[in-house]
Amino acid sequence: MKIAIVEDDINMRKSLEIAMSDYKEFEIQTFKNAKDALKGIDESFNLIITDINMPGMDGIEFIKTLGGKFEVIIMTGNATLQRAIESIHLGVKDFLLKPFDVDTLIGAIKREDKIQKVQKSIPQKSSKNPTNGFLGTSKALESALKIADKAAKTDASILLLGESGVGKEVFASYIHENSPRAKKPFIAINMAAIPDNLIESELFGFEKGAFTDASEAKAGQFELANGGTLFLDEIGEMPYSVQAKILRALQEKEIRRLGSSKEIKIDIRVISATNANLGQKIKNGEFRDDLYFRLNTIPINIAPLRERKDEILQIAQKILEQNCIKYGFDLKSFSNESQKQLLDYHWPGNIRELMSVVERAVILSENEEITPQELFLEYRGLAKRRDITEMEKELIQEVLLSSQGNLEKASKTLGMSKASLEKKIKNHEL
Ligand SMILES: Nc1ncnc2c1ncn2[C@@H]1O[C@H](COP(=O)(O)OP(=O)(O)OP(=O)(O)O)[C@@H](O)[C@H]1O
């Protein structure tokens, strides 16, 4: 197994190199920052292990740039644990909480090795939830579904709000399937996934010769969705300049391809989704309030999984069954203690996280009954709510370390003035 370790702290890097040299089955290459790693990593690598807090490009940005092509393990301090967990959305499935000993790291690498081998051994079908629907039920889900059911019958714009992984996309397609437009197209566009300069041509299409690379005319997503539903995902990431154009298209119910003067009539229902705080973005002048009102005719709040506890074991059980079939195992079960852990954990990555934890446990478990150790939830700070002051102290400590005590640099990274950083250093007795 070929592994890249990206870590800016030289002591940490060197000690990992030394410790790992005992394991001949792992070929290790270390990088001191993300930029170097991006240059040095090619398809021959099987696993990337990265720090989060690094000068220049940070770990999360780095993982985004890798574009899901590699399995990633994150090494994180408590202070950045929350950010590490948000990266579940980017496909990260394992975390190591610092400080950890080498055995913990080796354990994580071996887990990953086993999972990759098992996954390679089965025919590559998409690991998406095959039912593509709701696998459990709870009061909070029912009340959101009730609004969705009513709204589905109308053409009103719907704004889906909720944390990452709660099922916004599942709701969007459920609404489409239950609407009069069900037989027409459902087109989803993720605003965060398209580079800013391509969003317009992606949405509205273009005529031949509209720009240098436009060798042929192409319809945009608005046109493709005609008669059906357009799902605008992560609208908080929409560039400000594009917002006015989208608003216009929705109000006038017509669009114009780039490089064309012809208006094209469109008939679409819009569902949008975000996990960003749009109110704050409007205050900051990053999101147009007129567009917000246009998109937000019916808001639907989707509760996080920790507030839908009734669903946890129901979904876990279904995912367990699906994965036992997928990997050809006899049906496994969760021990009582594992069930308790599944219920106690706070699931910051919501259903997406639950699904990946269960799939990994199915692969890793040695026996018929899945033990708490095989869920590996304790590395994620099981149900632990951390004290804010303590977290701040750790964050400052980490940033000071990575900026080698340079207060100017550290205060910039932390987004606070040098004076208030100095005060905090004194208060925390750092
Ligand atoms: N109620 C549910 N039952 C079963 N699976 C679900 C449920 N809700 C979501 N999922 C699954 O969880 C994963 C995440 O759901 P989805 O992509 O809809 O979340 P999201 O809110 O759009 O997240 P993000 O903000 O990160 O895009 C998907 O694989 C989806 O199929």
Ligand SMILES: [Mg+2]
């Ligand atoms: Mg989504």
